[in-house]
């Protein structure tokens with residue numbers, strides 16, 4: 148069975164589709180042939196790569212196989228071997244592919260990681276960039292903010308400087324205006340004085356001329372009359388002288404009669420002269436002791452004691468009748484500053500001051516001096532009078548403008564006022580209107596020596612707190628007052644221009660006063676004296692709305708201007724034949740007055 152061919156012995160040939168030399172699988176049982184065949188190819192390779200022996204052996208083996216009864220099995224084995232090898236190759240390939248896929252995945256993962264790293268780095272770089280930009284923006288903003296702040300501070304500083312400059316310019320302009328006004332007033336006063344002097348001279352000349360003419364005429368008449376009567380008189384004189392001659396002769400002859408006649412005539416002349424001069428001196432003395440100082444323009448105190456008793460009696464009687472005869476509402480109104488319209492807060496303050504002044508007197512404490520200031524016509528004088536009335540004090544009013552013309556006498560007159568004030572048992576409210584006219588700064592160049600002395604006299608008399616005199620000063624220019632004067636003031640009260648509500652009340656008050664009260668008074672007077680009926684003013688459709696509109700339009704009007712406006716309304720009504728007042732006429736007058744008011748302001752500002 149050396150010819151039998153087992154699968155293990157069969158030479159293993161691998162299928163080689165590319166024509167490469169087959170590599171027979173070596174087995175330890177394959178004998179020496181394969182080993183020879185193995186060593187030979189190396190020789191053959193060195194000869195040119197072709198080994199014909201192997202081919203021969205292969206052919207021989209094929210022949211043997213073909214001739215073998217197991218050829219089929221051999222081929223089957225070979226096919227299976229080939230299939231196994233192919234499967235191995237496929238497995239190998241799949242393995243390689245799996246490895247490749249693994250490598251690919253690894254590569255992809257690495258790539259993704261790299262990308263992720265890159266993205267992270269980019270994000271970090273971006274974040275860093277953003278942070279940097281943010282930092283830069285913040286720094287820029289801080290710089291801008293600082294610059295803006297400096298700019299604002301610079302602006303504020305410039306505005307402040309500009310305001311200061313403006314204020315200085317305003318002050319200097321005001322001072323110039325005031326100086327000009329003073330100059331103008333002085334010039335006007337001089338012109339007025341000159342005009343009065345010229346007028347007086349002209350009048351005197353006229354009067355002299357007239358007197359001369361009259362005198363000439365009279366002279367002529369007299370001469371004629373004298374000539375006419377001369378004869379008559381001559382005759383009478385002759386007769387009289389005849390009698391006198393007789394009498395004188397009798398006197399001269401009788402000595403005692405002569406002495407008596409001369410003595411009687413002398414005594415008569417001396418009596419007449421003494422009586423006249425004595426009466427003059429006495430009157431001056433009485434007036435000085437008892438009378439009212441000449442600087443006082445208005446006072447509740449009577450000029451002489453007797454008339455004071457009479458006035459007080461009449462006043463008491465009037466109060467009694469008013470208290471018993473009048474309705475409670477009228478009395479209530481009186482106690483509430485009925486005819487003075489003020490802002491409620493100001494009214495409360497005034498009432499409080501009046502009460503405090505009254506209580507001060509009853510407790511015999513020193514009085515408090517007051518300063519009222521505000522635009523003209525806002526009720527300062529009215530309120531001062533009302534405070535005196537309410538507090539139960541006497542009241543005296545003087546005006547600062549009266550002091551300067553007194554010259555050197557001013558000091559005496561000021562002292563006279565304070566001496567006279569002591570006569571009041573109730574205490575005196577001394578109201579000095581236009582106080583700035585004589586109580587202005589002492590170092591003012593426009594102040595005369597006499598005025599300065601008068602101011603010093605007043606300061607001397609008001610140096611201590613007084614139990615007799617309440618000093619109430621009113622001025623439109625409180626800034627002009629001397630600091631020593633303002634130092635003596637305890638309460639400073641501003642009287643502003645009335646607001647819309649107050650204007651409304653003022654218009655109503657004066658409408659009532661001028662259109663109704665006046666009418667009633669006139670009616671009764673006419674009726675009682677002439678028994679004649681006058682036409683009454685009839686008010687038609689003058690509603691509160693119309694009055695309110697007028698109050699709105701009269702912004703900037705003082706109380707005095709409103710009073711005058713209503714007086715103009717009254718005049719306009721009297722200009723009508725029917726004496727009817729309707730809203731149309733009323734608004735017409737209001738518009739006209741408002742225009743006039745604005746014109747006046749423009750003129751004052753020009």
Ligand SMILES: Nc1ncnc2c1ncn2[C@@H]1O[C@H](COP(=O)(O)OP(=O)(O)OP(=O)(O)O)[C@@H](O)[C@H]1O
Pocket residue numbers: 486487488489522523524525526527528529530580581621622623642653705706707708710
């Ligand atoms: N508050 C007011 N209520 C009622 N009437 C007023 C008021 N204010 C002014 N008047 C009217 O104006 C007139 C002038 O008022 P008053 O003399 O009190 O003003 P003033 O402030 O003293 O003015 P001036 O500063 O010019 O002396 C008064 O007679 C009155 O008719």
